[in-house]
Amino acid sequence: MTTQATRPTTGVSRTAVIIAQARAREHARPDRLFTDPLAEPLVEAVGWIPVQAAGRMNEEHFVLRTRFFDDCLRDAAGAGCTQVAVVAAGLDTRAFRLDWPDGTRLFEIDLPGLMAYKEAVLGVQGARPACDRTVVTADLRDDWPDRLTAAGFDPGRPTVWLIEGLMMYLTEDDNDRLLGRIGALSAPGSRLALEHVNRAYTELPDMRAVHERLRRVGASWVSTMEDPVGRLAGHGWRAAVTPQTELARRHGRPVPRLTDPQIVGDARMWLVSAERVGAERTP
Template sequence: MTRPTGEPGPYAGVSRTAVVIAQAREAESARPDRLFDDPLAGPLADAAGRVTGISEAGRRAGEHFVLRTRFFDDRLREATAAGPRQVVLLAAGLDTRAFRLRWPRGTRLFEVDLPDLLSRKEKVLADHGARPACDRTVVPADLREDWSSPLLAAGLDPGEPIAWLIEGVLMYLTPEDGARVLCRVSELSPPGSRLAAEHVNRAYAELPQMRPAMSRLAATQAAWRSAVEDPREWLAGYGWRATVTHQADLARELGRPVPAMADPRAVGAARIWLVDALRDGGRPPGAPA
């Protein structure tokens, strides 16, 4: 059933941002020049309760979400083409990559997120007869707690390379919680594993044009709590060799206007980091055998 427009949805806090992203993906899928096709985004947004009255800043954020989605689609395709057959989406939200991307034979995909969000998402997918294009497993867990034990119990094999995606969540974690997530990801990742992630620097979080959005996020218990100044150095400390793609370069590559929220002419040194990294060293101390 479609939830009436304006009626409060069941998701709150950071989970509520997943609805905004689903709406952006739905709108992109309706374009004749779409960068991806996500037919399940609309039904998931309907069931969750659409976010109405999106501001101009919210519309600009939608442009970022679209480019970000395509960037991470491509990184996951490249990662699995290079060998890894295990994919982990941390804080998966209303992501439907298990259904809409073409995966190599034998791919196992794990979606980790809060139990309530996943249970509601599973109902929508079942109601629409959605069938994944890979072996898909949902893992109810909170990234601020022990999420790796249920992931291992669900069948993740730390002896084989893994492609990780951490999209749109690290800035919502405290620096301590974010460090614990990256430590555990690194401990579980043998050489050949890949990591795709998004973060921001402090200058971006403090942009004057971001203040209204930051206030709204804080009011919904979804404040940004951390930032990273040098993503290459940041990930090198965990044993990853990272490359960073600038949004302006990505937009030009994909034939889209540079989003105002990422245009250096408008935001100066503020950055949204889109990162792809390779694990090519030994395991860190304490990693599982």
């Protein structure tokens, strides 16, 4: 049983529940793009959160995003990145639902309250990870690398990093600091997968109600990224963007309305994959 204090009902933690809801609904589909039997229990323990029209439209994006990052992590692990770091892990369940190579070690980093809630639900469900899973409780705006390495993370081992649904909630400086710290911990051969948005996306009329609701729960978006390839190059990564149009075609799904260039013009919700190419500057 979880206490009210540990339930993710406010701030960015609330968005973790909304994303888990999308995964739960996708898991129930006969043509699902991924399996996630733990998503529904994680939602049910706190209660389903009503979403606005834009949130419902974005649910197709959340599904494609989940599959995209699943594939990024699987490809990286197959290429030898058997150390995985999920940044702001929230209610992510990839440690349990993906088939990991032998010897994979996965670290989940997030706030103590959210992780306590998650661990309680996973315990009730008797969930067993498919890899060596370690939870690291930390605020990503603080000095989390020391906590990560103290938990057994090896900076000399190629790592695949995942930053899903986080960067828009951090300031530009915090994002640069985060990327700098990740780079400093990334051995040659490491990979990175992340999501961000450009300014045009934040200004979409369909997003106004979303921004107002996020503001009310203390989870406003405070940064954008106009050129993810160039931004990551400055941190020592060779990056590529995969458009949702390509993912929709690949998986036989409709293009999510709020990511369809024919509807939203220059607005973009970037899905980025990258490989380590050089030494990182000092964070």
